[in-house]
Amino acid sequence: MPILKFTFFVLFFTCFLSWSQQPLSKKEELDFLKQVRETSELTKTLKGTFLQTKQLSFLEKRIESTGDFYYQTPNLVKWEYKEPYLYSVIFKNGSLLINDNGKKQDVDLASNKLFEKLSDLIANSMNGKMLTDTDFSTSFFKNNGEIMARLIPQQKQLAEFFKAIELHFNENSFLVGKVKLIEQSGDFTLIELQNLQQNPSLDASVFTH
Numbered sequence: 001m002p003i004l005k006f007t008f009f010v011l012f013f014t015c016f017l018s019w020s021q022q023p024l025s026k027k028e029e030l031d032f033l034k035q036v037r038e039t040s041e042l043t044k045t046l047k048g049t050f051l052q053t054k055q056l057s058f059l060e061k062r063i064e065s066t067g068d069f070y071y072q073t074p075n076l077v078k079w080e081y082k083e084p085y086l087y088s089v090i091f092k093n094g095s096l097l098i099n100d101n102g103k104k105q106d107v108d109l110a111s112n113k114l115f116e117k118l119s120d121l122i123a124n125s126m127n128g129k130m131l132t133d134t135d136f137s138t139s140f141f142k143n144n145g146e147i148m149a150r151l152i153p154q155q156k157q158l159a160e161f162f163k164a165i166e167l168h169f170n171e172n173s174f175l176v177g178k179v180k181l182i183e184q185s186g187d188f189t190l191i192e193l194q195n196l197q198q199n200p201s202l203d204a205s206v207f208t209h
Contacts, residue, residue, distance in 0.1 A: 021141040021148070029140050032147055032174075036128040039174040046071040046126060046175075048196040050079070054189045069193070075123040076207050091119045092207050099209040114157055125167055125179055136165070145171050160184070173198075 024032060047070050054063040067081040067088075080088040090097040096107040096115060109116040117135075124130035131138060135158060136151035149167045153159040161183070168178035175198065179191045 021143055024140040024142055024147070028142070032140065032169075033131060035174045036131060036169065040128040043127065043175070043198055044073050045199050045202050046196065047200045047202065049194045051192045051194065052081075052189060053192075054187075056187050057185065070202060070206050071123070071126045072202055072207070073127065075120070077119075077123050077126065078207055088209065090207055090209055091122060097209045104209055114161075117155075117158065121165075125165075125176060128174075128176075130165075130167065142171070146177070147171055 048068070050067060050069050052065045052067075054065075056063070065081055065085070066083045067079065069080070070076075070078040075091065077091045078088060086101045088099045090099075091109075094109050094116075096109055096119065098105040098107065107115065109119050121130060121133075124133065130136070130151065131149050133151070135153065135155045137154055138149055138151050141148045141150065147169045149169070151165040151167070153162050153165070161181075163182040163184045163186075165182070166178075166180040167176055168180075169175065170177050173196075175196060177193055177196070179193075180188055182188050
């Protein structure tokens, strides 16, 4: 069912990377947030490819999928899976547009507050606003040219889905390069954003299905 597939997709954001973490000082944290905010204000569109890796405790092998993603301010987001299956989801004007290999469905996000919140989280992870979301307790770490923000859900409904969400930023570009969602079970999904283009021209047809 499309909604079940979407739930799988939504858990695309999770996990802990094993690196030597050094907490940011308060000044470093404020400087980082300022840089992310300034970068966000200059970023009107994003385009790239992604590699999604899903680890489930009951499977020996990780599940990998690839595709393209698009973002347009303030909250248009499209994830288009190409391998190993054709599937796309678009967050647009309060709706979730699903295309499951030609089978299309529109979901009114206002009718499902959890999906509506998850839609906001996906857009806000792209523009950096998620870092100051009061629904999370956020801490910051640095390692080898990356800054990682670890967000712990404070809202009960979100906490049922996620143990933690991690956003990894390149210290030079201040754009999200990796997103992880850690489920309460310890299973995780990692999305690595690749071939990232800042402010490319995007045709309106990208966000239709």
